Amino acid sequence: MAMTEKRRVLYRQGSGFWRMTAKWALFFGALALLDGGLLRSWGDALVWPMIGILLWVPFGIGVVWYPKKDQKVVLTTRELRVRRKRLPMEKVNLLHVARLWLEGRSTADGGEPVAEWARSERLVWVPLWDGRAFGVEFRDPAAFAKVLGAFAVEACGGPDIVRARAAAETYPEPHPTRPRRTADANDGSWLDVLDIFD
Structure with missing residues (x-):
């Protein structure tokens, strides 16, 4: 890559x-x-x-x-940082991100086109090579999805190479990771965004 x-x-x-x-x-x-x-x-x-x-x-x-909606998020060519936690780009399935982006979709839950996202949709799923996908919350998820999609296409070598690799390579379909259960099963906790960095 x-x-x-x-x-x-x-x-x-x-x-x-x-x-x-x-x-x-x-x-x-x-x-x-x-x-x-x-x-x-x-x-x-x-x-x-x-x-x-x-x-x-x-x-x-x-x-x-409610700090998650306004948490500090930085995406660079090497890593995704959420607050003080870091995820190297080598762990992210950029080929899957690029393939979806070329199809006019993104890694939001359900894979709907970015233009059709509801205003209440704030979660973008970051797929990993091991088949997991973790949700990161944004104030403007569509803006992040566009940047991540364009970067993934560029990092994978361009649209033609992405289509060729997507047709030839196989990888586990990313599935959203469910919230971790705590000792109190009724605490109503949602997915811990920082699970992605464990």
Whole structure:
């Protein structure tokens, strides 16, 4: 498989926490300046920062309680990083990813075309050569699927080589790995994204 040696960053997803906080501060700060400087007094304008803080608190708590949607994800030519965990590209079945991408599909659950994904779909399955596939959650899964699909085609040598290899080679069909059961069978836990790196 033709793999480039350069560690190019193909996809990056940050938490979005500080960007959202900065926008929040700018918006309510501008309201305070407008209210205090033009409409009413500076004492009355203090109500806007207070409203902003009260509305921001649920957002901050939500990010802390549900970090997977906004977890840091970086895809390079050598590895996939989710938070501090790393998965080498050598373990990823890029041929399967490239084949699906050339068919207009991707590794979302069910293999639906990216353009037809429901907005509620956030999980992209990363297939491994051993037949397993693990879900990674994204804010914009279609964007990641496009980058991963295009990279897989390039890494495998191009569309013609992908089609030839897909027709000649056999590998186990990737199946999504089910959530690991914990001691408490009723805890309702979902698939641990970091299982992919075990």
